[in-house]
Amino acid sequence: MASTDLVHAHAAPQGFIRKYIFSLDHKVIGLQYYFLALIAVFTGMFLSLLMRIHLIWPTAQLPLVGEIKPETYLGLLTMHGTIMVFFVLTTAPQSGFGNYFLPIQIGAPDMAFPVLNMLSFWTTFVAFVVLISAFFVGGGAPLHGWTGYAPLSALPNAGPGQQLGADLWITSIAIFCVASLMGALNFITTTLDLRAKGMTLMRMPLTVWAWFITAILGLLAFGVLLSAGILLLLDRNLGTSFYVPLVVVNGQVMGHRGGSPLLWQHLFWFFGHPEVYIAILPGMGVASQLISTFSRKPIFGYRAMVYALMAIGFMGFMVWGHHMFMSGMSPYSAFAFSLMTMAIGVPSAIKTFNWLGTIWGGKVRLYSPMLFAIGFVSLFVSGGLSGPFLAQPVLDIPLHDTYFVVGHFHLIMGVAAIFGIFAATYYWFPKMFGRKMNETLAKVHFFVTLLGTYAIFMPMHYLGMAGQTRRYSQFTEVAYQTKLIPLQTFMTYAAFVTIAVQLVFLFNLFWSMKKGEKASDNPWEATTLEWTTATPPPHDNFGGRTPVVNHGPYEYSVPGAARDYTMQTDPATAPVD
Amino acid sequence: MDAVQVAIAEQVAEQHRHHGKAQFFWVWGALLAITGIEVFLGYQNMEPVRMLTILMGLSLIKAGLIIGYFMHLKFEVSRMKWLTMCSLVFCLAMMCIFFPDAFRILHLGVK
């Protein structure tokens, strides 16, 4: 079926630079993204470690860092949030695994625009370097948190980190917007155009659906952040006042007047809420894929899963105001946002029930990828349940600036998405490197991480309800807050353990690349297209041919079939009369 | 992959060849005429909201002409028309939620 002129457009590159640095191969680019995210996640984790240490030993003299001052704490907070949200949660699951596996799973030889793909990675890289450089300029990292609320972010004299550091922060975000835009349009075009024969929309694996819808969200959301960032740069450097009303800083009247900080919040969260789904949707796709594979059952309600993904993506654009109940926004729109936010729980619940329904009665194989997928569902539920609380303005107003919100979004958006990344790593590692990761270390990693993250983030809900405010660097001065310090101490110790076990993961990752058990082409007995090709996949993914798809993505335990899985490329069975 | 792209591009070009030249001149004339009307309206002493409504209505017509004829969307497959335009209009429409706050600031007298 595949004629010769349909093989990959660009030949396999020869030299080191074209092969590993400026590669056009989506698989290499996917790995580049993955390792960039790995560097970023350990950087971000180190920052969070410093914050946790500071919270219980505020005056400690740390090696290398010295004593952490309150403004340094805020700088750490900003950089932790920004690195984690943009360079880990957006980069690893979507750009990393999506780049590697989206083309393979739909039977394409590469992305639709390989050059754009390469540019997208290197632009992301530049954005990361620019962001990190904010630590090293005069004044240090910006203080305004990853949300960059104006007027704090718009006034260079509002704090020590608000000078060059904040400019670098905004520039980095703007560059990242451009990079994501390039990535997103590439993903969408590839999915629209390059599906192999027989790979109809309703035969695409749920991972592909998740990456596709995430890309649409990215396409529509990042453009708005870009213009919000441009206006913020104008406010900072050209003296305009889009976001700044008449303000007094340190007894000095600023030259701005007439702007509105609400505008920044609206524009930012118009991007920011879809961004939350950009982080979590790929994890949902991975969880669906893995739970079906390791339960040896078709996914429960495939179409419902697809429509739920679409509904989440669609409604993700209508709920951004729930981040702004505290902002003085019109109460009427707060009401509408509250309703929509509650409603978005419905497709999320559909997905959760379908995952559970898939596991129900399956022949579950508890390998490490499956454990992490179940961990994803667990964290998604426990993080998600506090969502309906925060969706109501009446409850949100007392809880919003407390640790309750910190616990909520870390569980659902932070750790759940990270569990999705771990699950994907353990699952696809044999395909990417030809070897399996060590299973014992993986299980240790899983259980300690699961218990550890719950131990860190569950108490935050209690702290929040007890009134402990977020973003404070020190609680020793306020009487009612000092009583909560033991709980903070417990969380810090839990963080030590959890971070230590991540080093086990890192060791396992690199050790298994060299020394791991050799894996076959289809070690998990899965059905999707990446398992039909060689390990690691050749330059054009399928060695000059284009696969022909005859089956849906999750045909496990089909009655009457010879084995308990039917590959997507298996010959179509003759219709039974 | 490239061969497919070239073949599709050739089909698209073939489709272009069947379009008459005259329609572009008509569209161009209509756009100029609407611009003239807009400038004329700009000098009418009208209540701003009413003027804004009329101007935006005319601009939407112009946008429709440009997208439909110049950008060729009218002749694309209906799936492309609907998916692109609906997602765009939906997102832009959602942003209108900004405006109650802008009015509110005016009302509350916060500068």
Place this chain on the structure above:
Amino acid sequence: MADVAVEQHGVAAAYEPSLFGTYSKKIGMWLFLLSDSLTFGALLYAYSYGRISTPNWPTPFHSESIRNATLMTAFLLTSSLTMVLAVRASVFGKGKAVRGWLLATMACGTAFVILHGHEWSNLIAEGLTLPVFPAVPGHEASKEFANVSRTVPQFPATFFGLTGMHMLHVTLGVIYLGIVALRKKFIPILLGLWLVAWLATPSYSPFHYGAHVLLLAAIAASVIVFLKPKVYDSSDVEVAGLYWHFVDLVWMFIFPLVYLMSTRIL
């Protein structure tokens, strides 16, 4: 359109037919334009937001501004016409005509930018200015405009922000078309334009520094042209045209919102 899908079926037998029934580059450009229209959408919303929340929004544009802006609009609309004619010539394989129409489009685009730059300079000299723009030496600012800048800083901010972003898009569009029309030969022309724009503008003008956009674009363009030399075919012209029409489209909203809604009615 059904026949297109069927024919494609024959060609692309190894793949499912494209969902949007057209080639990838065009889909990519459309997706970029969707994103870019949200960027401009957000800017226009920011403008509207500022305008609604500011009492007594000034309406200072005199008839010469409006006349100028109308002329600019006419140039932009005409450039769209020449652009579709270029696309039309390219599908018939008339290389020379394509180049001619593209150059005409670029000429209209350049006229737009020059008229707009002239307008900016006039307004800045008259006192409608941002805090960072240096005062124009030897020119008395008009009381009216200086007053607007002082009391409603939102007005110059939104004006320069919106039209500046659009001007940047037009400039990049002209360069894009230049590369499609003349390929390598356009680089020296672009460098020449940069020198002219840089040296011919006085040092207090924002265009004195803004001209360096041309230099950056020239560097980026030379990288593209030398790394990937190719003859641009009708699909490239069509994709470039999409971008150009989009820039035109955005102006159709900026012009009434920024200019016509702020005319001085005598």
